[in-house]
Amino acid sequence: QKEVEQDPGPLSVPEGAIVSLNCTYSNSAFQYFMWYRQYSRKGPELLMYTYSSGNKEDGRFTAQVDKSSKYISLFIRDSQPSDSATYLCAPGGTPLVFGKGTRLSVIA
């Protein structure tokens, strides 16, 4: 079983839609759960992170962790064309383990 599983998409939604991006992980020792965003032909950048279980909100973005089921989610409300990018989950280990990324396109 891979340490991190992420649906690669691609995912295409209309502007204004709610987007749900998901990952599963296998290592129950992970405590930090990161989401990185990568625009085309750029390096990834940290979008947000959560510690342990629960939710964290930052503007239109909400990160959610369910440690009991080893499931992490990123929700994007009122999606914008500028959100078009690849989103990578990265449960915290030493070093980080990245999911393969989900490519999102938001169509105006």
Next chain:
Amino acid sequence: NAGVTQTPKFRVLKTGQSMTLLCAQDMNHEYMYWYRQDPGMGLRLIHYSVGEGTTAKGEVPDGYNVSRLKKQNFLLGLESAAPSQTSVYFCASSISSTGTDSYEQYFGPGTRLTVT
């Protein structure tokens, strides 16, 4: 403050040639990483360093060597390039690799390498 820079941005090699990719960071970070990114494979860790003079293997280290002679620099070497090493290479750095600082890795812009 340039962050993480990578040299070169693009390179084409012939099979069997060697080259070195340079990563530099000006944030005084302890930890540095080299990844490769291929379509459908995501980011895969090649080697990383937890401090000056130290290196460790990642998920896909074969065919690569690294050196961290100075804290701010992390070099990735390909001794005998193969077509399977065609990829986009990213360098990253972080303050440390434990606790709250572990969550943020700063990435460079990438090096696009083609081996023919």
